[in-house]
Amino acid sequence: MSHPLRKRLAELDREIASKRRKLFKLEKTRSAVETELHAAATYPILTLPVEITAEIFLWLRDLQPLCVPRCQMSGTIAVAGVCRAWRAIALATPRLWSNLRINFDGIEHEAVLKPLWVECFIDKWISRSRNCPLSLDFQSRSVLHFTESRLRHILRRYSTRIQTLSLDLGSRDLRPLRFDSAAFPLLEKVYLQYHSNPDEDVDFPRPMTIFANAPRFRELNMQWSQLDTTLLALPWSQLTKFQGRIKNLDLFALASNLVEVKCALFPNEGVSSTTLITHHNMKILILDNDCNLIQHLALPSLQHLDIAKMDNHELLEPFLKRSSPPLASLSMQALKGPTGNCFNRLCECMALVASTLEDVKLCNVPEDLKGISTISGIFPNLRSLQISLRNTDHESGLAKLLDFLYSPRCTLRACKFLWARSPFLDRRAFAGTLRGTHTHKVDTISGHLARLVQGGMSVYIGTEDKNYLVG
Structure with a gap:
């Protein structure tokens, strides 16, 4: 009975x-074909010079912030894990390892406790940067995740190599970091962000001494509310x-060598109406909130003035x-007043710097362009x-333009006119052919503007999203 089963x-x-012998032969053949394929195949990215590939990696480095322990999400770690060559x-x-961004609050608590x-x-990470400036x-807004000590x-360990430092500590005090007891010989740029608690009184009985030993310190971005x-x-x-x-x-009095300032004055109730400070070195002033600050300043070297809100x-x-x-560039909201055209009022003010002014940017102009001709000459x-x-x-404004x-x-070599809605450029107009000539021709608005572009002028006319002059 069992004989047939054994058979x-x-x-x-x-x-x-x-079947196993056949499978072994197939696997061996496949391995040989795969080896031959890799030997014959050419990946264009791998043919780039090493220096170019390294530069590409440097660009990729800043695409994704590093967050410990999920460090595999950073651009540097990602490219290093593609293949052995990369x-x-x-x-x-x-240089690829000289930049390090860490959100300590994002670290898992179990990892912090190790x-x-x-x-x-x-x-x-930093050891791979060798001697590059950092x-x-x-x-680190939460002390529960990472203590000040x-x-x-960490900062003291690498203080002699730090070139740029950015710190966001929330509402935590900077004093325990003891910046006054460390030397920062290469430090040039500092970004400090502070979020005070509106329910608590911020009281610092004595000034905080920071970066006293930083001879190259030049740039400060301080976002403290x-x-x-x-x-x-x-x-x-x-x-x-x-x-x-x-x-x-006090900033303008203390920092006498400032060249560029971008600031907002909050609040300004404590500034006396008679206060006036002359700053001889400032060349660029950008005001983020309003123009009230300029009534307290005299800036004889100013070249660029940008006022976000010109309400006076x-x-x-x-x-x-x-x-x-010697003002060369002016950017601001349109001047407003009870009477008169904004261009006329602008020209009256700008006549004081007319000989040096090269670039003008006016935002939110409420009137049409009828007064634009006053700028000429x-x-x-x-x-x-x-x-x-x-x-x-549009009808009268485009003709005046x-x-x-x-x-x-x-x-003008370049002009840009932005409308809140799409301009109508198909209307026909009777205007000169090229500047400096007396020949006139009937053409559409877009046709006239296109001929100006052919004559060498850069023209943009339309909305923020589209230039309707160029199809």
Whole structure:
């Protein structure tokens, strides 16, 4: 009875052995074909010079912030894990590892509790940068995740190599970091962000001394909502660039070598109406909130003025009179008043700097372009003009615009006119062919503008999203 079963079992064993021999031969053949394929195949990306590949990696580095322990999400780690060739290039490019961005609040609590786990990761990362100057960007708003003492030890360990430092500590005090006891010989740029608790009174009984031993310190970006800048003992005289919110005008008195300032004055109740500070080195002033600050300043070296909100045009003229600056660039909201055209009022003020003004940008102009012709001939060096209009009469405005652009006195090389809605450029107009000639021709608005472009002028006319001059 069992004989047939044994016979059947033996047949199955022989068949399985035969199949295994065939499978072994197929696998061997496949391996040979795969080897031949890899030898013959050429990947264009791998043919790039190592230097170009390294530069591409540097661009990719900043695409994704690093967050420990999910470090595999960073651009640097990603490219290093693609293949052996890329990993070798990444590890041989020290600059690729000189930037480190960490959100300590995003680290899993279990990882933080491991002794020196985070510190070892940072050490390993920075060791690959060799001797390159470092750019460190740390966010640590919660003391429960990462204490000030641990952060202080990290900063002290690498203080002699830090070139750019960015810190966002929420509402945590900076004092425990002890910046005054560390040397930062390469430090140039600092970004400090502070979020004060509106339910708590911020009280610093004594000024915080920070970066006293940073001889190259030049740029400060300080986004602190309610902290007076005078409560910081900084090497103010070293600063050449500042960005942030200020509560008074002491910055302009303390930092006498400032060249560029972008600031907002919050609040300004504590500034006396008679306060006036003359700053001789400032060349660029960008005001984020309003124009009230300029009534307290005289800036004889100013070259660029950008005012986000120009709600009092009466402040501009006295500012320009007492400053007499070589102003080359002006950007602001349109001047408003009870009577008169905004262009006329602008020209009256700008006549004080007409000989040097090259670029003008006016935003949110409420009137049409009928007064634009007043600009011609007043500004002999005007090269670029940008105007953003609202409630504009397209019919009369576009005709006046053509007269202005065709005028022999128009010195513009580039102009940009933005409407709140799409302009109608198919209307036919009777205007000159090219500036400086007396020949006139009937053509559409777009046709006239296209001919100006062919004559060498850069023209943009339309909305923020589309230039309707170019199809």
